[in-house]
Every structure is written in structure tokens, then in C-alpha cells.
Amino acid sequence: MSAAQPSPRFPIARLLRDILPYAGLIAVLLFFSLSSDFFFNLRNFERLVTDSATLMLVAFGMTLVILLGEIDLSVGAVVSLLAVILAQIMGAGLPWPLAVLVILLLGTAIGMANGIITVLGDIPSFIVTLGMMAIATGLSFVFTGAISVAILSEPFLVLFYDARFLGLPVPLWITAVAFAVAIFYLTRTVAGRQLYAVGANPAAARLSGVPVRRRKITVFAIMGFLVAAAAILSAARLGSGAPASVPALTLDAIAAVIIGGASLFGGRASLVRTLMGAALIAALNNGMVLMNINIDAQYIVKGVIILVAVVLERLASGARP
Amino acid sequence: MTLRRANLADYGLVLAVILVIGALMLISPAFRDPSNLIGIGRQVAILGIAAAAMTFVILAGEIDLSVGAVASAAAVVTALALAAGYGAWAIPIGLLVGAGFGLLNGLLVVYIAVPSFIATLVSFFIAQGVALTLTGGQTILFDADWFRALFATGDFLGSRAAFWWLVAVALVLWWLLARTRFGSNTYALGGDAESAAMLGLPVGRLRIAIFTMTGALMGIVGMILIARIGNARADGAIGLEFDAIAAAVIGGTRLGGGYGSMPRTMLGVLLIGVLNNGLAIMNVDFNTQQVIKGALVVGVVLIDRWVRGKGAMG
């Protein structure tokens, strides 16, 4: 299942092995490119990545959470809540840099709360974050009177969506940096490497001197931070803070991680593959629009494509779930 | 750590649920009205059946995201069959649709080795697509009082048929789980799939059976759904999967498998039902309800956990 195969002797073989896991995504991209002349062009890809920044950030966090054998169902609701609060405090005249800072702190705090209750209460994070989801959703409606709050600060809107740096959109940079940092954390830091053990066998990890509880709380805090970042990008993109603005986000993020070959019950997950999973989902949503498929059939097509992609990917990487 | 300990542990959840019910009874006269309390029984019928099935799936170490969409699809097909005058044949047809999707899930998981999360996500999409295509987004009306009476509206021993369906399904699944080989194999499978295979248990067949059974039960759910309201819609039961998983987990079923029980799941269902009913009757608005429910659910599970003490999660 998760046995890391010994690396093949021949470079070609190794190359193949490294590419094959992405057969699924590649297949989907080919499919859309062939079936729509509008899909395969750089601008569209750039837009695709920029627009999926929110999903990507959340999916990265979700990868760590799921790696630990935990889950966070509150992300979608919290993104909306934070976006709403962001819009409101900016509306109340708080300069945007401060507002952004407040949101990042608040998000981290919420994530940490999830972690602390899960760990100290020793109850499933499924329940804790389920509760958090309901609470966040409720609050986002209560705060706004169920009407979205417009964001007027142009500099904010520009900086976090349209602005480019070295020719690439800022959201893309933020995603890239988050990805790089997360990779570094997982592969090169003590805390990060310990996560695999914690997820695969908490008892053994504890006996190996890994501070299991602290690690879990940290990861939930990181998740919270990324959710906040996602909320900021989403708010800038939508130009508003709207309650229940992203009902699809949570499931999409979890799906991205699982499509990326992670085990829903911990111990196995990969950021790179999550990235692929998220890209696959984004490509699906984007490609569908361009392809003029009957709106009812779209669901079926989506399902079948995911299946095909995953099966290809599994066969290719020889992994048995 | 023997049975007595386990029973004792169960009282944690009972206690917590009783606390909630008690509180609501004190606050709201309308809530403590007997006919309302009886009403809760039928109001949780659909959730209850779905949660019972989901408990099986989770105990086996799997997950099923398709139940809501499958129930909807089954509901639509049944309604169309009734409208087209198939009469009693509509029932087996609906069951087959549900079981069919369940079987699909099972086959994908066992033979193509796709994780159940994805397999059932796929059939979720397919089922939803099918339902939408069949209805074209319209509300399907049908006219079959016998059907509605049989699955929902009919009165029997002072309660509605829907409630008795829940009772029947819950009892059967409890029996399957706690009193048959099928059940103990399910626990074994969820506890440690590898060992279960080494012990020569028919893990593949077991998984397929569980998913198919769940699908068939979603057929029944679909029928109760349309029997209650008298029409069918493509989105009739969307989101059910989520509440079902929640109820099971609130009941202490361990995601990942091997630990949990039918009575406890039913307590989880009862809690959700009571909260929905009580808060609505007290005319708490939807969003405030969410906040309260969120907090209470976590609170209840904390109490349960605390009473059960350390290592009780097996």
C-alpha cells in the first residue's frame, strides 16, 4: 500500500515512475484540450490556477490534517465567516493591512481551538469541526443579516487578485509560497517528519517521544492560518464577504487530498499529489463550462472523469489503496 | 473492560441526551406535548435509517458519500414508476435502483481498489446526474395513497408508518450487527482488514454486501421521503450522507472502523432529531439554531467521552 518502492536503477524507469502518478490529471487535461479549443491556452491555465488558489491553500492544510488521521469539516464555513468579518472590519474603517493581520490571527486561533478541543477533549475532530462549521455558518449569517458585505478598498482588491509580481498574479505566488513552505515543513523539519508517524501509529509515535498532542494542535493551527489566507484571497476575488459563499470548498479540499492518494484515516498523504488532485478538480469545473455539456449530464461526466483519473493514477503508480 | 464496562459507558451518551431533552421540556411546553414527542419519531425516520446503514459502512472501515444522492435517485424513479401506473411494482424498482448503486460502490471498492471515499463520490455524482436527467428539475407528482400510507402517513399503534420503518430497520441492522456472523465479520474487517483477510474472512464479499445493503436501504429512504411529502425531486435527500455520518459519529462510531454500536447511533439520531424539533418549536431562527446545535453536539460528545473514560475508543 504505502510501501515506498526502491528507486529503479535506470533513469528512464525513474522518470516514468515519477510521472505516472499524474497520468490521471494529464488524461483529464488532454480530454478537455481535445474536446474544447478554448481550454488549452496559457491564459486559461493561469486563470485556472489563480482561481483555484483558495482551494489549493485549504487543500494543503487539509493534507496535513488528514495525514494525522484527523479531518476538518469547518474550513468552508470558516472561510466565509472570516471573509465576512474582513469585509466588515474594513467597512468599519480599519486599514486593510491591519484587517488582513487580524483575519490571519483569528483564523489561526479558530484552527487552534479545533485542535485543542480535539486533543484535550479526546473526541473525534470530525465532531469538533462539525460543530465549528455549524457555529461559523450561523455566525456569518447573524453578523450580516444574510446579505453579503461589499469590500470597497481598491488597493486590497487589486493586491490580492489582479496585481502581478514578476509577471505572475499574486494569488499564484501566495499559493506557490504556501506550497513550498508546506513541503519544506513536511520533508525537512523534525515536527513535519513526525506527522507521518503520528498519523500512521499514534501509540508508537508517542512511545518514540513524539509530542503527539502538540503536533496535532500545531497542524490545526496551520490549517486555520491557511484557511484565513484562503478567506483573504476569496474575499478579494469575490470583492465581498458573503455568508455561505463556498459550500463546495470543504468537500472539494478533502476530495483533492484523497484523489491525491492519501488515506482518509491517516499516515499517508502527499502535498504534491494533493496539488494534482486540486488541479484536477479545478480543471474539471473549468473545462465543464467551456464544453457545453448538458447541465444534467455534467454531473455524470464529472463522476466518470474522477473515476477514470483515479483508476489511471492508481494503476500507474501501482499503489493499492 | 468486559461487557459490563461497555454498558456502563453507554450511559454517558444516554445521560447527555436526557439532559438535552430535559432542558427542552422545561423550557418549552409545546415541546413536551406528548403528540410532539411522538412526532419526533417519524421526523427522524429518514435520518435514522441512513445513519443505521452508515454505521455498518463506517464500522467496516469504509465511508459512503453517495447515500443522499442515491436515495434521491431511487425516490425519483419510484415516483415516476408510480406516476406511470406500475403500482406495487414501483417498490422493487426503487429498491433495485438503490441496491444497484450500492453494488456499484462495492464493486469499485473491491475490484478496482478505489478508496470508498472516491468510489462513493463518483456514484454520488452519477446518481445526482441520473435523478436530474430523469426529472429535468421538475417536481414529480404521483397519486398513490396506499403507497404513502404504507411508507409514511399511515397510522399504526399511535405512530406513523415512517417511524415503524425506522424501528424495523434499526432492529434488523442491530440484529445483523450484534447477533450474526455477518456482524462480527464486519467488526473484524473494520478492526484490522489485514488480519481479517489472514483469518480467511470473505472480506471482499463482505464489503460488497455492506455497500449493496446500504444502497437498498437508501431505496427505502427514498420511498419514505416521497411518501411523506407526496412528490419527488432530484435533490430530495442531498446532504443526507453528511447528517448520517454525523449521527453515527456522535453515537461514538469510530471513523476508520471497528468500534461502535447500533443503539449508540440511534442515540445520536435521537439527539439530532430532538434538537431540530425543539429549537424549531421554540422558533429559534435557522442561523441561531446552527450555533446552538454546533455547541451542544460538541458538548454532548465531550460528556460521553468523559463518562466513558480513557481508552474506551478501543
Add this chain to the structure above:
Amino acid sequence: GTAEALELTPEQASDIGSRGLTFGFLTNNQSDDFSRTLVAGAEAYAEELGVELLVSNADFDANTQLSQFDALVQRGVDGIFLTAVDAGSIGQAVRRANQADIPVFIVGGAPARGEVISVMNAASYQGSYDATAAMMEAIGAPNAQVAILGIPFALQTIRDREKGVLDAVGAAGGQIISLQSDFSQDRLLELATNVIQANPDLAGIVATWSLAVNAATEAVEQSGRDIPIAGYDSEVPGYMQFHSGDTNIVALSGQQAALQGRAALQGLSQATLGAELCEEIITPNLLVTADNYQEMWEVQYPGTTPPWEN
């Protein structure tokens, strides 16, 4: 202005047809009758005109809708019509459409920013006011206790509908004793049942969206009590209720979705031809009652056979 003002002359129509245009058509969801009728109306008319229509649905996810919108802009369609998940959250994309000067025509409130050729609105407030007023009249008695059954949605039209109800009830000297909302028909049935259960003096129920109407009628029927109902959205179940001759529904306010769908393409076409549209286009609602349901069907669902005839 009204939808009629958008009608194309035969010349204009053939002109449009000759241009091989592609319009994007985004709905906030695809499972409710309104969206379907809207799409059906648009698709039918697209056939007639000879323009390609790209239809997508956002399943009530504002983020998704924005992506879909951007994808359309990216593809460079000739015009976009949308029923916004949240008008306040689509502005950024509308701006980008403006930059690519793609005309945008929106239903349900102007976007927070960006230029749209026009905003099409059903008469949400007036519609629900009229239906409610009819119900209050049927009840007759003063300070009647009324319950609202709604949907917990961040949509302007929903707020307008609720306001319409409040005002109409207030005007008739009644009082709102409960406001419950949910997304699912089944839960709404429970809510309605609970409200009836809990309020022996309940005099009327106003349902502010289609599923709530179904739920309310069913709940009242099951309760065996005789509680008048007013509703927003008249759909097949509602019509069949009227047709049955025995119903508690006093009046339903029906949106002219088909008309809106048609008007959508006409508006975009007009814009393509360089015409100026007036800022807001109101499509008045139909007040459907037991007396007029037969005519109303034809108006609301033109060219379809009424369910009671097959």
C-alpha cells in the same frame, strides 16, 4: 422597463442569427423549477434566434460561479446572462467582462461593482405582498397569527419576499408568530408540522419559496386543520392543488421564468446591436388563484401542456 420593451424586430432577429453568436448563461442552481423554466425559455429562444448557448450551474457556490463567469470571459463569449448566487460577489468578474467589453445581463440585484446592461427583477416584494394580502383577506379575522416558512439564503430577493409578507400582514393587522426556514422539502415539512402542532391559534402560513409551499400544503393537510396558505412560486404541485378544487392555498405569486429566459437573450442581443437598455427590467409576477390558474399556466409555462391534461 418591462420585458416587452426588449422584443426584437424580425430584421434584428435575423441580423443576430447571422452573426453566429455565443452567449453564456449561468444559473445559481439547476434543481429548482424557476431555473429550469428560465433555461428552457432561453434555450427555446436561442434555437429560434440561432445563437449558441453555454449553460452552467453553480450549485449555490459563489466561488464556483465566479470561476464559471471568468471561464466564459476567457473564452470571449459575446454576452453573459446570469442569475447570481450573490450579486454582491460577482462584481469583480463583471468588471473583467467590461474590460473585455462583453455585455452582462443579471437577474436579482445589481452587482457591487462593474457595469451591467441591465438588471432583471421579478417583483419579489410586490408579488409576495399581493399573495399574502389575498390570504389575510381570506382569513378576515383581525390580529391573525401568521407563520412564515422560508429559505435561509443570502439573496436579496428572499429578503424582499419576507419584507413583502411582513408589510402585508402588518397592513391587515395580523402578527408573525414564527419564521422558520430550511433548504430541504422534508425538513420544511417537519418545521411546518411543528409550527402547526405548537400553535393552536395559527391562522395562516406564508411560504416564501416553492418547496416551502409544497411542505406547507402537505403539513396542513396532514394536520387535518383548515389553515389558509399563501405562497411565493407557483409550480406544478401548486397548480395541481388548485386543480384538485380542494386546497388551503389561497394565492400563489408566480414568477415568469420563461419570459425572463427569453428576455435574457433579447436583452443581450439588443446590447450587441448597440441599443441602450433601461437600468432595471421588472417582470411582474402572476397572482395565481383557484379562479385563474388555467390561464396563468399558459402565461407562466408557454407552450407546455398543463399537468392536469395528461
Add this chain to the structure above:
Amino acid sequence: MRLDLTHITKRFPGVLALDGARFDLRAGEVHALMGENGAGKSTLMKIVSGLFPPDAGEIRLDGSVVRFATPAEAKAAGIHTVFQELTILPNRTIVENLLIGREPTRAGGLWLDKAAMRGEAQAILDRLGIALDAGRLAATLSSGQRQMVEIARACAQNPRVLILDEPTSSLGRAEEELLFDLVRRLREDGVAIVYITHRMSEVFALSDRITVLRDGRFVMAAETAEVDRPALIRAMVGREVAEDRHGLDPDTLPVALEARGLSRGRAVRGADLTLHTGEVLGIAGLMGAGRTELARLIAGIDRPDAGEMRLFGEPYAPGDIRQALARGVAYVSEDRKGLGLVLPLSVADNIALPSLDTLATKGIVPPRRIVAFARDWMDRLGVKAASGSVAVETLSGGNQQKVALAKWLAIRPRVILLDEPTRGVDVGAKAEIYALIRQLTEDGTAILAISSELPELLQISDRIAVIAHGKVAGVVSAADATEERLLDLAFSEDQAA
């Protein structure tokens, strides 16, 4: 009954586990299957048990070729196996574990007969002389007890072929005797028994014939009577292995750890210990005597209800395992699968896990450093694996044990608690580990070694403390200790109770 395996070949990614191996088995014999760690013994038996098919070769049952696609089919053919890695389901009771798949039912299979289940299970335990309450949750059993349950399950299904893959690896002497009687009885009844072990004494005490595998190939088969110990070892390891014996007088050495009146629950009831630097203190005792529990207290995994400890003179009361580690106390668990290793993780990550902090500079560890570090320790203990990056779960049992050891030796502890340190380790490797332990003592490490294998204790220990009923029943210096003496103490009655 006759079972013939010929030209069996099995390849796993990166390893050729079996290379044309052969093996034959007759009714009424105990056939010992011997070989170094990774020789392919378990793989061969897994193939016979229908866990996976061979890449090549054939299996003949009574002359006719058979192919077992699933364990169920093998069982149907009367082949029952006790696998090396326990398959006990911790979340089920002993009853459910014993009868899984063949529970007695009423009403034509419609209803599990719980009463009958309980009765039958208890009967099985009693018949085999296993003193356990069948209602207990498997999770609460010590690994020795789990292994007895596992054995009971296989034997209770009256097999034609019984495969025992290192059944005694965590059994004490008493249970070992139980098992031997059982095996002999079954042999009388004409059952064919495959017996895999690394304990030489058992082979000669029990087996009629011996087959030896090396690197997946058949090396030799012979009547047990015709081979002697050195010859057997030579066949297995391909070289001589020295088996010396120690016994210095530790009282001259400074005290490393001192425990007084340690107690926890019913398992440990007032144990006193003194452990010197550079000494190996063996811990003997019957299964369930409380040895592991005692070790867990010292290692800071559990907190004692009563009693106190001193470490190098300082008061020592670890609040949790990290504090114990910080003070240089390490514990190698007896439960490899559950507590010792993270099976899906790579060998390198497992070895480095407790050392990450020391390997890191400012919390950052270059993967290269981890690989090199692990490589070094793999070499020191001679871990047999395709590379440091393969998952531990793909290693042979003995090699897994070496990884479990390496991981802890790598933190260079001052006091190390070894719980069944050579579980499933082959003679050659054992000698290496013993040497290693010696070397550690020379560096002044204090070692507490729990083992259920008395010869082992006698060989590695300077002194041996015998635990009975959670108390130290006596301490004898290895020099004048004998198995009989130790057993007497182990069985000595509990005065308190």
C-alpha cells in the same frame, strides 16, 4: 496426508524472497523450518496458507496439485496457521477472537449463540490450560497472552496441517511447556505440524525433521536425530557462531537506577530493583507476571500508583516518556507491531524517529542526514532490507525486530529497557545483538533485559531478577543461576495474596 512444495519462487519489489525452495511434510510429524531472518520461511508458509500465490512452483496435497487463492480455501483443506505477526483483533473479546468465522449459531445460523460462544471459548482455553477470562477484551492482553489465544484459535479447529510461525517468540517457559504438550498431542493424532522458531533448544526438544532455508533457497533437510546444534547453525548462517556466557559482579559498579516499592494496579505490586551501570540485569517471570508493566513504569509510559525511583542518585519520577528520554532512559517494546514500529513508514524514518531532535539543527533535518544515519545503524545491526526507503512492514519479522532495536540504540541511552529484545531474531543475529549489548555495557550503559527465553537470560545477564505477581521474587547472579532455580522463583507463591 502428504504436503509437497517444489521449486517455489516468490519475488517482491526489490527482493527475491523465495528462489526455487522446496519443503515436504507428512502426517504425524513435527517438521522444523529453520533459517536466518529473511530466509523466506514465513513467505513460504504464507503461500501454503493461501495469502498470496507463488510466482512459480507447485503445491501438492496428497499428490494432487492444489492452488489456494484465499486463506479460506487453505483452511477448508485443513491447513491452519499461526502467523508470525499476530492477527488478534484488539477491539474484540477473546471469545470473538477465538471463534471468528465459525461462531456457534441458533435458528439455523440466524442467531449467534452468545452463551454457547462464551462456553465453547472458555472450554478451549481451559482445555489448553490457558488461565484467562474469555470475556476479556483482547486489547488488555499482554502480547504473550495474545499469542496463546492465537495458538488456541488455530488448534481448536482440528487442523490436518498446523503451521506455527515462531509461536513461542513471546511465550514464557510455562506457556512453552503448555504448547509443547499440545503439539505432541496433536502429533499423536496424526496432525502434520510445521514449526518455525529461532530457539535451538525447541527444535531439538520437539521436531522430528528439520528443513533449512537460506536466502530463499533450500539448503538441507534431515532427521533431527542426525544433526547437532553447530551443524544446524552452520547450515543456517553459513558460519560458526560463538555462544559464550557472562557473569561479572555488578555490586562493585555504581548504581544507575534504583526502584523502591513500585506499584501500579494489579500488574505491579511493590517491586524493588537496583540496576548498575555497565550491568545487564535480566528480568525473568511467567507471562503476565508484570514485567512489561514494570518496564513501562520505569520508561515513564505509565505513572506508578506508589513507590519511588532514583536515577544516578537523582530522584527520578518521569511525568511522561519524553522526560524519561531526556534523562537517557529508553524502552524497546515487546509489541513490535503495535508500539514498537510504525509499519507503513520506511526503515530509515523508523530508525531516525526518536533521534530527529538530535539530528536536527534548529529543528531542520536534511533527509540526506536521516538516510545516512539510518544506513549506519542498519549496518551495525545487519538489517536485511532492499534499502532504507522500503516500508518496515515489508521486512521479515526478525529484521523488523532489529529495526526496533536500532531505533533505540541510536539515541545512545544511559539506561535501556529491552522487552523481549531478540523476539524472532535468528541465531546469527542474536549473537550480534548479544555482542552489541555487551559493547553497550562496556560503554557504561545500564541494561534491563526482559526475556521469556531463559537460555537467553542466562547468556546475556550478569544478574537475573525474577518477577512473580508483580513483585521481585528474587535476584540471582547469572553465574550460579539455573533454569530450574529461576522457574522455582517464578512459580513462588505470592505472600501478599
